[in-house]
Amino acid sequence: MKHLIITTICTLLTSFNAVFAQNPTTTDSIYIIKDSVLIPTKSGIDISAIVVRKKTNANPLPAILFYTTYYQGSGDNIFGKRSADRDYVGIVAYARGIRTNLKEYAPYEHERSDIYDIIDWISKQSWCNGSVGMFGGSYTGFSQWATTKNLHPALKTIVPQVAVMPGFDTPMENNVPIGGILNWSNDNIYKNKPYSRNLVFDWFNSGASFRTLDSLGGQPNPIFQNWLSHPAYDSYWKSTVPTAEEYAKINIPVLSTTGYYDGSQIGAIQYFKLHTMHNKNANHYFVIGPYDHWGGQRRPAKNLMGYEIDSVANISMIDLAYDWLDYILKGKPKPSLLKDRVNYQVMGTNEWKHSPTLEKINNDTLTLYLDKTTLSFSKPKEKGFQKQSVDFKDRENQNNYYTPTIIFDSLDVSNGLVLKTEPFQEGFTINGSFSGNLWATINKKDMDVSLAIYELMPNGKYFFLTRYVGRASFAKDNAKRQLLKPNKKELIHFDNTRFVSKKINAGSRLIILLNINKHPFEIINYGSGKPVSTETIKDAGEPLQIKWHNTSCIKIPLCKNNSTYKNACH
Numbered sequence: 181m182k183h184l185i186i187t188t189i190c191t192l193l194t195s196f197n198a199v200f201a202q203n204p205t206t207t208d209s210i211y212i213i214k215d216s217v218l219i220p221t222k223s224g225i226d227i228s229a230i231v232v233r234k235k236t237n238a239n240p241l242p243a244i245l246f247y248t249t250y251y252q253g254s255g256d257n258i259f260g261k262r263s264a265d266r267d268y269v270g271i272v273a274y275a276r277g278i279r280t281n282l283k284e285y286a287p288y289e290h291e292r293s294d295i296y297d298i299i300d301w302i303s304k305q306s307w308c309n310g311s312v313g314m315f316g317g318s319y320t321g322f323s324q325w326a327t328t329k330n331l332h333p334a335l336k337t338i339v340p341q342v343a344v345m346p347g348f349d350t351p352m353e354n355n356v357p358i359g360g361i362l363n364w365s366n367d368n369i370y371k372n373k374p375y376s377r378n379l380v381f382d383w384f385n386s387g388a389s390f391r392t393l394d395s396l397g398g399q400p401n402p403i404f405q406n407w408l409s410h411p412a413y414d415s416y417w418k419s420t421v422p423t424a425e426e427y428a429k430i431n432i433p434v435l436s437t438t439g440y441y442d443g444s445q446i447g448a449i450q451y452f453k454l455h456t457m458h459n460k461n462a463n464h465y466f467v468i469g470p471y472d473h474w475g476g477q478r479r480p481a482k483n484l485m486g487y488e489i490d491s492v493a494n495i496s497m498i499d500l501a502y503d504w505l506d507y508i509l510k511g512k513p514k515p516s517l518l519k520d521r522v523n524y525q526v527m528g529t530n531e532w533k534h535s536p537t538l539e540k541i542n543n544d545t546l547t548l549y550l551d552k553t554t555l556s557f558s559k560p561k562e563k564g565f566q567k568q569s570v571d572f573k574d575r576e577n578q579n580n581y582y583t584p585t586i587i588f589d590s591l592d593v594s595n596g597l598v599l600k601t602e603p604f605q606e607g608f609t610i611n612g613s614f615s616g617n618l619w620a621t622i623n624k625k626d627m628d629v630s631l632a633i634y635e636l637m638p639n640g641k642y643f644f645l646t647r648y649v650g651r652a653s654f655a656k657d658n659a660k661r662q663l664l665k666p667n668k669k670e671l672i673h674f675d676n677t678r679f680v681s682k683k684i685n686a687g688s689r690l691i692i693l694l695n696i697n698k699h700p701f702e703i704i705n706y707g708s709g710k711p712v713s714t715e716t717i718k719d720a721g722e723p724l725q726i727k728w729h730n731t732s733c734i735k736i737p738l739c740k741n742n743s744t745y746k747n748a749c750h
Contacts, residue, residue: 347417387717
């Protein structure tokens with residue numbers, strides 16, 4: 181069984197249909213393709229690139245840069261062809277070391293300077309009219325934000341789609357390393373023989389530390405080791421993206437896209453929040469709908485993990501990106517979807533909604549208290565708690581978050597705690613990102629918390645809405661680990677969760693599945709207080725004992741016509 185990890189590490193790579201000859205210069209009936217172009221940089225390290233032009237375009241044109249860390253073969257020039265088809269010059273440029281010398285490759289570290297030099301080179305070519313735009317998703321989305329740290333005057337707009345934010349949502353989310361981060365560089369970058377599918381199970385059963393995972397697989401991985409050495413959201417990660425001062429200077433138009441089921445959503449939305457926070461005049465549009473990591477940057481799946489998306493959500497993000505580029509670079513009309521700065525599709529209504537800010541998309545808050553097995557609309561009058569026990573030495577059972585589909589018949593509890601509301605008497609819309617205060621007393625110094633929210637519909641089916649995962653010791657500050665004190669009641673506050681918008685009908689309930697990670701697909705936090713990546717089963721000690729106090733609550737943003745469920749969380 182594959183573990184469904186909301187794919188933050190951008191491993192959603194596919195082979196491309198078109199295969200072309202990889203000569204330095206090739207032509208076909210429509211294009212002139214220059215492959216293996218070497219773009220000089222101030223570092224002295226050349227960047228490999230592909231330049232694609234349509235033969236019928238003799239005059240200088242705006243250029244579209246697609247910067248990528250992946251090399252899939254000669255079919256990559258499809259990215260350039262898409263731009264050429266829209267009467268641009270298409271450039272595919274590879275991260276430092278890709279297609280040249282992998283010893284020079286360092287993910288996330290050189291984009292600021294290298295892309296500036298790439299744009300400088302493009303803007304001076306005879307086929308470029310001096311204007312450059314960028315678009316693309318995942319790592320390519322991140323690269324656009326990295327280059328805004330030092331904006332080149334020729335860069336007129338960016339379209340970061342499902343953009344990852346290093347250290348914030350990948351390779352860890354809320355300081356918990358996500359699954360797949362070892363395979364990412366091994367398979368996609370180094371092109372090594374894939375690790376055995378049994379590797380994670382062998383690691384889980386052996387009780388070895390997470391840091392030894394690559395050695396157990398027989399292929400040591402320096403990228404994996406480097407990432408694990410930065411468990412906090414420290415200066416290493418923060419240096420890759422704009423500072424507050426740099427966000428304030430980003431005055432070019434920006435279009436961001438992501439999805440409710442995109443693993444990179446919390447990074448994509450964080451860029452929007454920070455840009456609009458530090459630049460009150462930011463010309464930044466944001467689009468989000470029922471998409472996964474792929475659909476938020478390419479074309480949506482009409483059936484997304486068992487959920488038939490509303491017909492109005494069936495919008496190509498590629499077409500939207502190019503319509504935006506045409507709007508900025510060619511003066512064509514603004515895409516009709518962009519009626520305001522925030523544009524979101526409400527699942528179950530077949531409608532798009534539009535708002536000037538994220539704050540104005542909801543008008544109410546539903547606060548639910550975790551009172552034993554109940555999600556209570558009011559704060560319990562008597563203090564109480566529910567117990568949970570996790571034996572990390574037990575390798576026969578797992579505590580696992582696993583949602584292979586969005587809609588399903590029964591909930592796999594996987595040793596977690598299930599809490600539910602009473603059926604709602606009236607409908608409402610969940611709009612935004614939920615937050616919460618978890619009050620817990622544990623016998624250890626740390627734990628990795630998983631909390632998923634579902635709608636239990638009147639027909640008895642479950643609808644997966646969203647999830648939080650985070651390390652308790654970083655809840656107060658993601659840049660500084662602060663261990664919990666054993667046997668002391670502690671507050672674990674969280675608000676870095678995914679945005680979701682869905683109509684909840686009368687008769688439905690909300691369900692919370694509260695759990696602690698213990699499975700083969702992600703790191704295991706044994707709670708000893710040591711660096712988690714170095715912990716082994718020898719550090720497990722006695723089972724983790726948790727008291728979840730009924731002063732714990734979650735806050736869900738709503739859009740509704742009255743305030744029946746509005747209350748406060750203290």
